[in-house]
Amino acid sequence: xxxxxxxxxxxxxxxxxxxxxxxxxxxxxxxxxxxxxxxxxxxxxxxxxxxxxxxxxxxxxxxxxxxxxxxxxxxxxxxxxxxxxxxxxxxxxxxxxxxxxxxxxxxxxxxxxxxxxxxxxxxxxxxxxxxxxxxxxxxxxxxxxxxxxxxxxxxxxxxxxxxxxxxxxxxxxxxxxxxxxxxxxxxxxxxxxxxxxxxxxxxxxxxxxxxxxxxxxxxxxxxxxxxxxxxxxxxxxxxxxxxxxxxxxxxxxxxxxxxxxxxxxxxxxxxxxxxxxxxxxxxxxxxxxxxxxxxxxxxxxxxxxxxxxxxxxxxxxxxxxxxxxxxxxxxxxxxxxxxxxxxxxxxxxxxxxxxxxxxxxxxxxxxxxxxxxxxxxxxxxxxxxxxxxxxxxxxxxxxxxxxxxxxxxxxxxxxxxxxxxxxxxxxxxxxx
Numbered sequence: 001x002x003x004x005x006x007x008x009x010x011x012x013x014x015x016x017x018x019x020x021x022x023x024x025x026x027x028x029x030x031x032x033x034x035x036x037x038x039x040x041x042x043x044x045x046x047x048x049x050x051x052x053x054x055x056x057x058x059x060x061x062x063x064x065x066x067x068x069x070x071x072x073x074x075x076x077x078x079x080x081x082x083x084x085x086x087x088x089x090x091x092x093x094x095x096x097x098x099x100x101x102x103x104x105x106x107x108x109x110x111x112x113x114x115x116x117x118x119x120x121x122x123x124x125x126x127x128x129x130x131x132x133x134x135x136x137x138x139x140x141x142x143x144x145x146x147x148x149x150x151x152x153x154x155x156x157x158x159x160x161x162x163x164x165x166x167x168x169x170x171x172x173x174x175x176x177x178x179x180x181x182x183x184x185x186x187x188x189x190x191x192x193x194x195x196x197x198x199x200x201x202x203x204x205x206x207x208x209x210x211x212x213x214x215x216x217x218x219x220x221x222x223x224x225x226x227x228x229x230x231x232x233x234x235x236x237x238x239x240x241x242x243x244x245x246x247x248x249x250x251x252x253x254x255x256x257x258x259x260x261x262x263x264x265x266x267x268x269x270x271x272x273x274x275x276x277x278x279x280x281x282x283x284x285x286x287x288x289x290x291x292x293x294x295x296x297x298x299x300x301x302x303x304x305x306x307x308x309x310x311x312x313x314x315x316x317x318x319x320x321x322x323x324x325x326x327x328x329x330x331x332x333x334x335x336x337x338x339x340x341x342x343x344x345x346x347x348x349x350x351x352x353x354x355x356x357x358x359x360x361x362x363x364x365x366x367x368x369x370x371x372x373x374x375x376x377x378x379x380x381x382x383x384x385x386x387x388x389x390x391x392x393x394x395x396x397x398x399x400x401x402x403x404x405x406x407x408x409x410x411x412x413x414x415x416x417x418x419x420x421x422x423x424x425x426x427x428x429x430x431x432x
Contacts, residue, residue, distance in 0.1 A: 113146025124151025
């Protein structure tokens with residue numbers, strides 16, 4: 001189902017709408033945000049210099065540090081009394097990034113999430129169990145309001161207490177699960193331990209996954225646990241932009257549709273800042289063109305992807321972004337080789353003898369980088385055969401070397417022995 005007519009606008013009509021909204025937003029930012037006005041003045045760019053969407057590239061970038069430097073409300077265009085919601089990041093790597101919403105912002109956010117939920121197959125008949133953590137994280141409340149708007153029944157269970165999660169699924173007849181992909185896999189594992197087959201004994205038919213990337217092999221693992229008929233889609237967003245609802249997969253699974261009437265995406269070379277042509281891979285940059293409280297322009301997300309503008313088989317005409325292949329700021333450089341954790345995950349999840357959970361440890365020994373990857377065996381009986389373990393280790397090393405171009409130490413561990421995460425999985429420990 002297509003929720004809104006804006007999802008099917010002709011390209012020219014969409015771009016006319018985007019430009020009108022960009023001009024209005026840009027003037028408001030320039031007038032009301034001293035930090036942004038200073039940036040534009042330093043770049044020698046005025047609002048009058050933006051005469052078409054092509055001129056967007058003339059504007060300076062916004063980065064997360066801008067929000068920290070102007071903590072808490074210095075990047076806002078409205079007074080604090082106009083805010084009806086405030087969220088913030090954990091601040092584990094510095095001051096928290098604070099985001100806020102006016103009533104109009106909340107309506108826009110809810111609308112975007114409703115569209116994304118419909119893309120993934122959600123309807124008013126669903127009972128939606130939200131297993132994101134509630135609180136300052138935007139994910140849970142974003143999905144909560146969007147699913148309520150389309151008429152679904154929402155079970156706001158939050159994350160954790162996995163056995164109770166399963167109890168609610170059984171007793172409430174949940175048909176839709178909102179979670180990180182890794183936590184959804186964990187719930188499925190625990191259900192199996194309890195003698196419950198998620199594909200037969202539970203009613204979950206739709207998974208709306210976010211908070212971390214989901215590779216195609218991970219989607220395959222999801223189907224193994226939850227059933228081949230499960231509609232497993234992922235969606236994209238971040239608090240700085242709005243939260244979830246920036247883009248999401250439709251059931252054609254050929255990229256995540258952007259809500260282009262609210263957000264303008266670009267792809268840039270992360271080293272030079274040059275805007276790249278459609279289809280080229282680089283860093284995603286997003287401009288918010290309808291937000292009232294915090295309309296960031298040309299925000300560097302750090303996520304590596306590419307954009308496709310061809311209309312989709314689903315009937316939507318909005319631009320699609322490819323699944324995130326990594327981040328420009330969490331890319332690992334190991335012995336001169338650029339490595340994204342998602343590349344490692346793709347290799348591991350295509351090897352049937354190992355499970356879906358892994359850990360990556362990067363160290364420096366005798367001035368040389370080393371990478372150790374711990375992976376769980378799918379079958380504990382493999383531990384009884386040194387020969388089979390040796391062959392499996394060689395297979396994993398070979399496959400990783402083929403993709404990454406470097407060697408890694410492989411540590412095979414017993415099933416269910418690695419740490420599980422209720423929220424976003426933290427797979428990498430870099431001790432260098």
